[in-house]
Amino acid sequence: MEWFTADGYWWSRLAFQRALAALYLTAFLAAALQFRALLGERGLTPIPRFVARVPFRAAPSLFHLSYSDRRFAAVAWFGVALSAAVLVGCADAVPLWAGVLMWAALWALYLSIVNVGQTWYGFGWESLLLEAGFLAVFLGNARVGPPVLVLWLVRWLLFRVEFGAGLIKMRGDRCWRELTCLDYHHETQPMPGPLSWFFHRLPKPLHRVETAANHVAQLVVPFALFTPQPVATWAALAVIVTQVWLVLSGNFAWLNWITIALALTAVDGHLIGDLLTLSDPAERGDPPLWFTVLVLAATALVVVLSYWPARNLVARRQRMNASFNPFHIAGAYGAFGSVNRHRHEVVIEGTDDPPGTPEPRWRAYEFKGKPGDPRRVPRPCAPYHRRLDWMMWFAAMSPAFARPWFAPLLGKLLEGDRATLRLLRTNPFPDAPPAQVRARRYAYRFTTWRELRETGQWWHRTPAGAYLPPVTLETLSATARRAGFAPPPEGP
Structure with missing residues (x-):
């Protein structure tokens, strides 16, 4: 089924899935270590109070069935163990159906946490991890080639992340249009990193270059993701370089890291294989019918749900980091539509x-x-x-x-x-x-x-x-x- 799988993207899929598993592990670990104080039975915003007033249909979660701190800890630590297993390759070592179930379990478990996380989980990268994790369910494992349709859906997600962030800036604070926002941003961002002081002290002309380069990376480069190779690879590498710059200049949880992971799927897999001195995997047989049907159904679902984020991109009042459904599939993303001048x-x-x-x-x-x-x-x-x-x-x-x-x-x-x-x-x-x-x-x-x-x-x-x-x-x-x-x- 040459139309179904993409030749040359084996290592791209592998890099994306391993990176995503590492981010799942980080997210579950943060949940396990912080939930008692924030969300536990004696926490600042207890989950039992939340589920008592919010129905399951509005926030699907395992914790609507019953909640205790012990159950939350079990879910979070099981998520840590499962994501670690996927990270070291267990999802590729098992039959295809088992690999699909492992990725689906990660998504369902983290969805259960996010949907009862209240203000502590109201960040855009929570939905972004869930949406990327949902698509990973249908990317298959080492027993089948990566489905073309799902790879395009991942690029569509990356496009919305980057282009949405670029639009929200141009429509928001005028300092983005005047190329002056980075005169303030490195100093006033939520969580400065060890290099943020040095970024802030760069000459102001270089801040103008930073801002202009950001606009190019978010408003122009994303369109090239949908072009043939090698142009798509160069566009993905431009996104990765921009995100590494952001990683160095501040602390934005896993926002930049997951954007890098998404961009890896647009890189020609032969390039990744050459860089890691890996030989191409052996040819596999056609995917089973059940998997083909599953991928087609998931693609149709995401296409239908994409109407709302696509409309949001062209809306006069663009929403930033919005979920249009309780499953966090096909959301809207963006960051820093306005920048503080003082901290x-x-x-x-x-x-x-x-x-x-x-x-x-x-x-x-x-x-x-x-x-x-x-x-x-x-x-x-x-x-x-x-x-x-x-x-x-x-x-x-x-x-x-x-x-x-x-x-x-x-x-x-x-x-x-x-x-x-x-x-x-x-x-x-x-x-x-x-x-x-x-x-x-x-x-x-x-x-x-x-x-x-x-x-x-x-x-x-x-x-x-x-x-x-x-x-x-x-x-x-x-x-x-x-x-x-x-x-x-x-x-x-």
């Missing part, structure tokens, strides 16, 4: 001193990823996703982003909750919880070359007012309500 951070502090102490000694909680201590160099963490750190960036922009969880977070710190403290880098109160906590807002900017040499500080920060005044466990709810934060919800 603010919320710093949470605690004290052992009781209320009324004239000059209490406040000590700061440090997070693992987000900026805090000005002397601490920004840390690399991508593709791992530190969800609380990311949400603290949104919280600094407006308390509205933090209403569901910020007051409960302070309550957990006042209780000395171990699961919550494990998400932080430092706990200044190792022996007993603090008597009071507060949150203050600071303006942050990268230091200059001279300031860095003289002070050793990567950041310069200045106070920007109170975010939430000092509270105790007894006063937290009333104070949070007066400050515009919703109190912790009561019951399911």
Whole structure:
């Protein structure tokens, strides 16, 4: 069936599937290590409360059947084990039907997590991983050639990721059109990396070149993905180079990494084989009829569902990172339609001193990823996703982003909750919880070359007012309500 399989894309499929398995492993690992504090029965936004008010049809998930922290842990750790097995080649070593089931299980398990993840899983790369994972189910394994139709669907997904991101920029902040957004972006992005300071300090003319190159990569290059080889390969390599630049300049969880994985499917497999000194695999027989029918049905489904993201691309009010169905198939993607000109951070502090102490000694909680201590160099963490750190960036922009969880977070710190403290880098109160906590807002900017040499500080920060005044466990709810934060919800 020469029309069904693509000659020359064996190694392209292999590279994509191995990369995708590694990202699944990362995602399941992050879920296993962070869920108790964020989503558990005693978490900041508990899953039992969510499933009690949101029906299964709106958010399909295994956890609608029943939930316990033990079950969530079992799902997450099983996902880690299964993705590790796929990563080392088990899905290629088994019969085709078993390989399909392994990929389908990964998709279904992660869908169950995302659909109850609430604000902690509201990022575009969650849907992107699910959509890529759904397509991987129908790419087959080493026993059949890669289906042509599915390879085109992967390119269509990559096109939407890149072109959608380019359009949202041109339609959004005027600094993208003026080529000035990167004067600010490296400094104000959610999670700067260890090289972000150096990227920010590049000469401004080079920032103009960066921005213009980004527009070319996202608005022009994606069309070349649908051209014959070798042009499609060069287009894919241009996407990969752009994404590597973004990997070096910041921490965007697995967004850049999964985009690279998608681009690998458009690279001529012979090139990958030559680079890795791999010989072409032996010819296989025709795919079984059931697999052919399955691929045709999946293709028809994705084509129909693609109407909504295609319409979104040409819409005057383009939506960014939108899911048009609860299965996260054929969504809309984009990033940084607007860029902050200034950076603010919320710093949470605690004290052992009781209320009324004239000059209490406040000590700061440090997070693992987000900026805090000005002397601490920004840390690399991508593709791992530190969800609380990311949400603290949104919280600094407006308390509205933090209403569901910020007051409960302070309550957990006042209780000395171990699961919550494990998400932080430092706990200044190792022996007993603090008597009071507060949150203050600071303006942050990268230091200059001279300031860095003289002070050793990567950041310069200045106070920007109170975010939430000092509270105790007894006063937290009333104070949070007066400050515009919703109190912790009561019951399911």
